[in-house]
Amino acid sequence: MLKIHFASSRKAGLALLLLGLWILWQPASARSADPAPVRVAVYTGGGTGKSKVNLLMALRSFPSLAVTEVTAEEIQSGKLMEFDVVCHPGGSGSGQAKALGDEGKSAIRDFVEQGGGFVGFCAGAYLATNDYSWSLGILDAKVIDKKHWARGMGQVTLTMTPRGQAVLEIKQPTLDIFYGQGPLLQPNEDPETPDYVPLAIYKTEIARNGAPAGVMPGTTAIAAGTFGEGRVFCFSPHPEKTGGLDRWVRQAVLYSAGQLEKKPAGKE
Numbered sequence: 001m002l003k004i005h006f007a008s009s010r011k012a013g014l015a016l017l018l019l020g021l022w023i024l025w026q027p028a029s030a031r032s033a034d035p036a037p038v039r040v041a042v043y044t045g046g047g048t049g050k051s052k053v054n055l056l057m058a059l060r061s062f063p064s065l066a067v068t069e070v071t072a073e074e075i076q077s078g079k080l081m082e083f084d085v086v087c088h089p090g091g092s093g094s095g096q097a098k099a100l101g102d103e104g105k106s107a108i109r110d111f112v113e114q115g116g117g118f119v120g121f122c123a124g125a126y127l128a129t130n131d132y133s134w135s136l137g138i139l140d141a142k143v144i145d146k147k148h149w150a151r152g153m154g155q156v157t158l159t160m161t162p163r164g165q166a167v168l169e170i171k172q173p174t175l176d177i178f179y180g181q182g183p184l185l186q187p188n189e190d191p192e193t194p195d196y197v198p199l200a201i202y203k204t205e206i207a208r209n210g211a212p213a214g215v216m217p218g219t220t221a222i223a224a225g226t227f228g229e230g231r232v233f234c235f236s237p238h239p240e241k242t243g244g245l246d247r248w249v250r251q252a253v254l255y256s257a258g259q260l261e262k263k264p265a266g267k268e
Contacts, residue, residue, distance in 0.1 A: 041086045051090035055121060059249060080111040089121050094126075094132070097127055105136055117256025119235075120139075120233070145212070152181070153206070157202075158175050164198070179237045180237070198221075204217065222237075
């Protein structure tokens, strides 16, 4: 009996050893149940402002995101194809467009059209629209009251749409956020570009520096759309500069990378 017990134990040990070696020989992706991090490129070149620091801090606080800063020259050389999503922070939309040049803007359009994600914050949202000669034309949106773009900064209240509540994982119908002279968006009705879906609407306004009152409420504050095979997500206000809203930055990136739902934004 002792011989039989010893032989059985030896066989069991050998089986465990072989199993362990087999597991070690598997690729890392096969050994881990965690999905690969979303590869995020953050444009930090010409035309960006100080808010890029807030954006980078917000993005890097989430282990599920692998964040890399990129320049205009790197975008022009095709580096975006190494990433899943590109983020454009606040600053100057026209300044970013100038730094990127036609070659850089074309590279971004190709990236999104082929399935990449684009997330724009304030100036990045201006850049995404199809309402300026220098813009990317990847979001079917026009900017209301261009003359008074510098209407001031401060807290405003948003009204969330049902889609916005779902995508940004928020239950309350309204929420306060920091506004820093972002675009007041409305549909541009360009037949060549898919309509965007509003995720949040401005409920209150800032109307300083000669800006007329009554213009801002009702315009789109957060928009999600598609361009080719890719997704476009734009914030007029600044979640990355609003305490407690870093998660919105993550949700926008995950949505643009196609990881939150299979169905892209579109008319409901």
